Amino acid sequence: MTRLHKILSAVLLVLGVGTPAFAEPKNWGLWTQDPASPTMHQIVDLHTTITVIIIAITIFVFGLMAIIMLRFNAKSNPVAQQWSHNTLLEVVWTLVPVLILVAIAFPSFKLLYAMDRTENADYTLKVTGHQWYWSYSYPDQNISFDSNLVQDDSLQPGQPRLLTVDQHVVVPVGAVIRVQATADDVIHSWSVPAFGVKIDAVPGRLNETWFKAETAGTYYGQCSQLCGINHGFMPIQIEAVSKEDFDAWVAQNAQKSSSAATSQLASAGH
DSSP states (O other): OHHHHHHHHHHHHHHTSOOOOSSSOOTTOOSOOOOOSHHHHHHHHHHHHHHHHHHHHHHHHHHHHHHHHHHSSTTTOSSOOOOSOOHHHHHHHHHHHHHHHHHHHHHHHHHHHHHHOOOSOSEEEEEEEETTEEEEEETTTTEEEEEOBOOGGGOOTTOOTTTOBSSOEEEETTOOEEEEEEESSSOEEEEEGGGTEEEEEOBTOOEEEEEOOOSOEEEEEEEOSOOSTTGGGOEEEEEEEOHHHHHHHHHHHHHHHHHHHHHHHHHTTO
């Protein structure tokens, strides 16, 4: 259904009612962001399939209504026709919706299973939600940092408002990233639409999901769970880079984390 998704996106673009987004929201966008992970591809395919089914049902129902209004109005049929029941018709209008729901259910369950199952992850990213910022940790690389919103007066040219952060997540293209999410105050939700990721960060719990960036670039998301007065100021920024660039970033930031830990110990008198 990916080809159908592209066709529908192009139609929306021509009509001027929607502009497909790649890494961030666009004005007047009416469709999903372009998928950048295997999970999001499945989400878009299922979304497109269900949209086509809904459109077909809508056309069919409105067509029946038009036929009824034209052929069976009081002017065309002064004497109303009456039926007590029609067994075949009742079987059809019961069985067809059941078959439609079953056809939707199977890919839905398959998608839910794929989103939840994390196998052979290459890296682990721990996400902690706070009021109102994110903390990130790469346990295997000994890297951790806080990520805060960049205020409007500090934005550089080309940086999107309310989506740019001072320190962003970096991941290698093609690697499976296990995401473990929690929170230390209230419930937050870590959401990146282009990756098809949305996971609740709940105090006292460690929820898990995964994603794999297919294309290099910068991707944005936001907290998707109402968490207080500054809920709308908790952006997520992820940069997908090559494996070589990621290794260089890890080496640089691991040194920073080590230096910061040493400074903390020194200030504590150890």
